[in-house]
Amino acid sequence: MKKIPIIIFLFTLLSLIAIISSCRSTSTIVEAKTGAQLWGENCLRCHNTPSPESFSDAEWDVAVMHMRVRANLTEPEAVKIADFLKTAN
C-alpha cells in the first residue's frame, strides 16, 4: 500500500522536472552576462574560484563538463564559462 504515495510523489516530481526543463535554459539576465561574470559568480560557490591558467583548452573542456553536471549548470552557462576560461588561460 505504501507504494501508492511513492508513485504519486514520483509522478509529480517527474512532471515538475519535465515542465521546468522544457522551460528555459537561460534567462534574460544570464544572456546579458559575460563568461567572466558567470565564472565569477558560479565557480566559487563550492570551492575557491579556479584560475584560468590552471588548465589547457582541452583540459577545460573536460573540467567544465564535469562541473556542468556537478553544479547543475545549464548549457548556455557552461559554454560561456568554458569560452572565457579558454581565452583567459
Added chain:
Amino acid sequence: MKNQYLILFMTLMLAFMNKNANAQEVQSTDEIQKLKQEIELLKNESDTYRPGKSKFLLRGYAHSGLQITDEEFSFVGGSFNPLFIYKQSDRLLFESEWALEQSGGEIELEIEYANMSYLLSKNLTFRAGKILVPFGIFVPNLHPAWINKIPTAPLGAGHDGIIPSNDIGLELRGGSYLGNIKVNYSIYVVNGSQLNDGEEEPEEAGILHHAIFPDNNKGKTFGSRFGFFPFSDSSLEFGLSGMYGKVGAKDTDKEDVTALHYAFDISYIKTLSSISSVLDIKAQYSAVNVDDANYPSHENPEELITFDNNSTTWFAQVSLRPALVENSFVRRLEFAGRYSTLKTPEGAEWETDQSQVDLGINYWIDWRTVFKVSYQISNSNIEEAGGHGGAEGNAFLIHWAIGF
C-alpha cells in the same frame, strides 16, 4: 667621350645592382620556401597533439595531518583520492573517484563514485552508476579535503554518520530558469540504506548502514533534491532534499521497515568590498525517521526492545577570507568556524547527543592547496558516545590538502 664613359659606368652599376636584387629575390624565395616547410612540419606536429572528441583528465586530491588530543599526538590521514574523468563526446561523461588509505598495514581502496552522465538536453542530464547521493550539500559538494574548510567532517556526516554518502542507481538532474530565478533539481532511485537488525551486533540495532552492496531487499529508495537561487547573482541557494525507501532485509520481520531522510540546506557566498573579503556561509539540517521495530536487547538477547528511531544532525559554517586586500600574506588567510550537532535515538545502544565547535585558520597556497590549523571543542551529553569520524574530545588539528 666623357658622357659615353659615364653611360657605360652607370649601365655597369645598374647591371650590378640588378644582379644583387635578383640574388636577394632568390634568397627571399628560398626563405619563404623554408618557412613554408617549417609551417608544414609544425602543422603535422600539432596535428599529432590535437585532441580528438574523446578527452581524459586524471585529477583528484590528497591530504594528511597532525592530530593532538589529551591521549594522542599522531600523524593522521595520508589519503590519496585519484579522480578519473573521461569526456567521451559532447554529451557523454564518465567520472570515478577512488579513496586510497593505509590502515593497520593494509591499503584500503574504496570507490567513492563511478558513474556515467549523458546530457539529454540543455538542462537535463541522466546519470547511472555509483553516485554521491544528492542529499544536502556536504557530501556531494563540500567533502573533498581541499574544499572542506575544516579538517574534519561535521558531526553526523563522517563515515559513520547518519547522512547517506554514496549509492548505486539512476538519476536525472539539471538546472534551468523560472523567469529570472535559477533552479536546480535531481531525482534518483538507488538501493538505499540497510537496517541493522541487531541479531549479530545488538549494540548497533536500529542503525542504518549506507553504501553497502548488494541490496538487502527488492524495494528501491527514491529521492530528490530541489534547489533555488532567489538572487540573480547566484549568491544564495536554498535546497530541500528527501529520500524514502525500505531498509529492512527481505524475508525478515523487518521487511516492511522504511526510512525517511530529509534535509534543508543553505549556501550564501558574497564578496564584501567594504571589508575586502569573501564571506561564505553553509548550513545543513538533516533528519532520519525509521519505522519502529523490535530489536534484541544488548544485555539479554532474548528480550526485545524498541525505541523511536529518529536521528537529527545539523551544521552551520561561516568563513571569511580577506581575498581582496593588498597584502599577499593576509590575502591567503581564511578564518573559519563551524558548529555541528548529532542526536541519535534515546534508548538505543548507540544513543548520543553531541555537539562540536571547530575554529580554524587556513592558509591558501593557491586555489586548491591549503594548510588548515584548527581547534575542536566537543561536548557530549552521553558518556559512552561513539566516535563519528575524526578525533574525539577536544583536539588540535593541523592538516594540509591539495587538489589536482
